[in-house]
Amino acid sequence: xxxxxxxxxxxxxxxxxxxxxxxxxxxxxxxxxxxxxxxxxxxxxxxxxxxxx
Numbered sequence: 001x002x003x004x005x006x007x008x009x010x011x012x013x014x015x016x017x018x019x020x021x022x023x024x025x026x027x028x029x030x031x032x033x034x035x036x037x038x039x040x041x042x043x044x045x046x047x048x049x050x051x052x053x
Contacts, residue, residue, distance in 0.1 A: 005043045009034055011050065019043075 006017025011034035019026055025037045025046055036048035 007036075007038055007043070007045055010036060010045055010048045 003021045004018035005021065006015045006019065007028070008014065009016055009028075009030040009032060011030060012032040014030060014032070016028045016030060019028075019038060019040065021043075022040055024041075025039055027035065027037055029035050029051075033051050033053075034048055035051050037046040038044070039046040
Protein backbone atom coordinates (compact mmCIF):
# COMPACT_ATOMS: atom_id res chain seq x y z
CA UNK A 1 0.00 0.00 0.00
CA UNK A 2 1.25 3.50 -0.88
CA UNK A 3 1.98 5.81 2.03
CA UNK A 4 0.68 9.39 1.97
CA UNK A 5 1.14 12.50 4.09
CA UNK A 6 -0.14 16.09 4.24
CA UNK A 7 1.47 19.48 4.85
CA UNK A 8 -0.05 22.76 6.02
CA UNK A 9 0.02 25.72 3.60
CA UNK A 10 2.47 28.34 4.93
CA UNK A 11 0.07 31.08 3.77
CA UNK A 12 -3.33 30.12 5.17
CA UNK A 13 -2.61 26.98 7.20
CA UNK A 14 -5.00 24.72 5.21
CA UNK A 15 -4.00 21.08 5.04
CA UNK A 16 -2.72 20.14 1.59
CA UNK A 17 -2.62 16.50 0.60
CA UNK A 18 -2.63 13.63 0.36
CA UNK A 19 0.89 13.57 -1.06
CA UNK A 20 2.31 10.20 -2.08
CA UNK A 21 5.71 9.34 -0.65
CA UNK A 22 8.38 8.96 -3.33
CA UNK A 23 11.94 10.28 -3.79
CA UNK A 24 12.29 13.98 -4.63
CA UNK A 25 10.00 16.97 -4.38
CA UNK A 26 6.49 17.87 -5.46
CA UNK A 27 4.86 21.26 -6.03
CA UNK A 28 1.61 22.42 -4.44
CA UNK A 29 -0.57 25.40 -5.31
CA UNK A 30 -3.02 26.77 -2.74
CA UNK A 31 -6.07 28.90 -3.49
CA UNK A 32 -4.70 31.55 -1.08
CA UNK A 33 -1.98 32.39 -3.64
CA UNK A 34 0.93 30.38 -2.24
CA UNK A 35 3.02 27.98 -4.32
CA UNK A 36 5.39 25.66 -2.48
CA UNK A 37 7.75 22.78 -3.04
CA UNK A 38 7.48 19.88 -0.64
CA UNK A 39 10.50 17.77 0.31
CA UNK A 40 8.86 14.34 0.15
CA UNK A 41 11.63 12.61 2.13
CA UNK A 42 11.35 15.08 5.01
CA UNK A 43 7.56 15.41 4.53
CA UNK A 44 7.71 19.21 4.96
CA UNK A 45 7.64 22.44 2.97
CA UNK A 46 10.99 23.08 1.27
CA UNK A 47 10.47 26.53 -0.33
CA UNK A 48 7.39 28.69 -0.79
CA UNK A 49 6.42 31.98 -2.40
CA UNK A 50 3.35 34.09 -3.08
CA UNK A 51 2.20 33.97 -6.70
CA UNK A 52 1.71 37.20 -8.60
CA UNK A 53 -1.67 37.70 -10.25
